[in-house]
Amino acid sequence: MELVCPAGNVPALKAAIDAGADAVYIGFKDDTNARSFAGLNFSDTKANKAIQLAHQKGTKLFVAINTFPQAGRWQTWQYAADQAADLGVDAIIAADIAVLDYISDKHPNINLHLSVQGSATNREALAFYQQQFGIKRAVLPRVLSMAQLRHLSKTSPVELEVFGYGSLCIMAEGRCYLSSYLTDQSPNTGGVCSPAKDVEWVTTSEGQDTYLNGVLIDRFKDHEKAGYPTLCKGRFQAGEHTYHALEEPTSLNTLNLLPELLQMGISAIKIEGRQRSPAYIAQVASIWRQAIDQAQQGNHQQPEEWNASLAALSEGHQTTLGAYHRPWQ
């Protein structure tokens, strides 16, 4: 089982490699990837450095080109695909049919992984991408229960990678347009959800309000820590109630499920967070490295401090098993 860690810059990449990542995934410095944030990601020069650093240490490097190019800007995605191929990356993570088609046609020797943004949640969808584009692996959306995942792991035509830890998307990825409904960008179009350019923090007499493009996402009292206004994690009114109607500000943590994931033959665990700091990535990656190594040796005793540390690093200091745990659904 591979540990696949995120890196938004060279220090984070080094941190992930040193903490024992089997593979690190990065994106180029534009909106061809789903973490298109200011100050983040790899220019051509930095990407060159990344591949050298990774391969020196025997770590794989994946590049995410996982947004959906609109026709007028196709050249940017084609350039990104060619660039990744020239670098000799170990895999390209893609979602759009045109991008997959282009890479499988022009660069048939490159491993293709279907991005979570490809939104394949069943074996027939996986079979489509495998038969049409020869994908080797798929990253699964965070919507399947453990029972569904177990079934899929028995019938999938490709390797499966699942999210282990990090920010939790609760909607089927690649098919969520909530962000572009309120702002002009979504993960599919702009490589970003709830874009920072549209965020406003307003101090009130009672605390702080958070807005996204003028829409009130949440209100915090003085004693509450105001969180980033990710729109599906706001408090809204439904009927008489004001509550986290869609989801609480919480992170996914599946450390406790690791023995089962291993037993199912899941090929890789993905850590979310290319926007996170090198220190964060070092801590999360090293816990997961130890956990995977130990589980692979048949030792399923997880020290309590692992989960405690992961909880402390998480959004709202809360973690959840998300959709893997049926009662959450």
Place this chain on the structure above:
Amino acid sequence: MQLTLGPIPFFWPKQQVLDFYEGLLEQPVERIYLGESVCSKRREMRIQDWLDMASFLQDNGKQVVLSTLTLIEAESELKQLKRLCEQGQFLVEANDMGAVQLLSQQGVPFVTGSAINIYNGRSLRRLQQAGMQRWNLPVELSQTSLRETIAQAQDLSTEPLPQVEIFAYGYLPLAYAARCFTARHRNLPKDDCSFCCMEYPQGIPLASQNGEQLFVMNGIQTLSAKCYNLLNQIDVMREIGVNAVRISPTAPDMSEVIQRYNKSINAPQANAPKTGGMISLVADDANCNGYWFGQPGMNHQTNQMPAP
């Protein structure tokens, strides 16, 4: 240009569904999409009921397409999907790539719904090769994006383009989750939801804490609170080459909406607004059209020129 009616997004009692479609026989909607596209637990209408309804509508002169579920996870859902894709009598609208796979393997032509991500001409041509004969533009894309997609597809091949259909009226389908927000609202577990969606025939409105209507929770689906409405864009769509305009059911009686759209399609001069205002079927501030103009979807642009 054809007027179509999308599947009912909400969970209505069987009799209401039957009455709804019977009422459409007299309405000038040429093509009707039938089926459950949101939640596999909604079984007031069984597959056989949908097939019977499809035959009834077809016998009465309507074109019929069977719409698949959008988020397909469980084995039981795949089985239902297979049955739909293999029935052999009616055209199918694929709302998940799993459906695209099953249909293309059989070599039967199909339609793709707006949740199938076609963002460019190359994707369009690739799915056309797989058997797609008509596609729906993803709801978040603009008229500019549509023009560019068509132009790119024409550059790639001289083959006639698949027909294009536009979601023009209704609550926008914005997201699908594993979690059921309606059951959660009622503090019920998803596995024992008491089919409480039926108590919300137009979903559960979700507003910001200062009272702005944002979304509608509809089981595992999240819809826009505002009603997308491109009634005054029919001429623009015609000029782009749009083949069909879709109305998504918002209420048990859609006759006024259908008639207004039909009039706009068939007698454009009679209905064309002289100024920039939108023809309103609901209160003006409950309409939106931002996506079509390359803006946030919730926006309501009254000036009809696309954003530069």
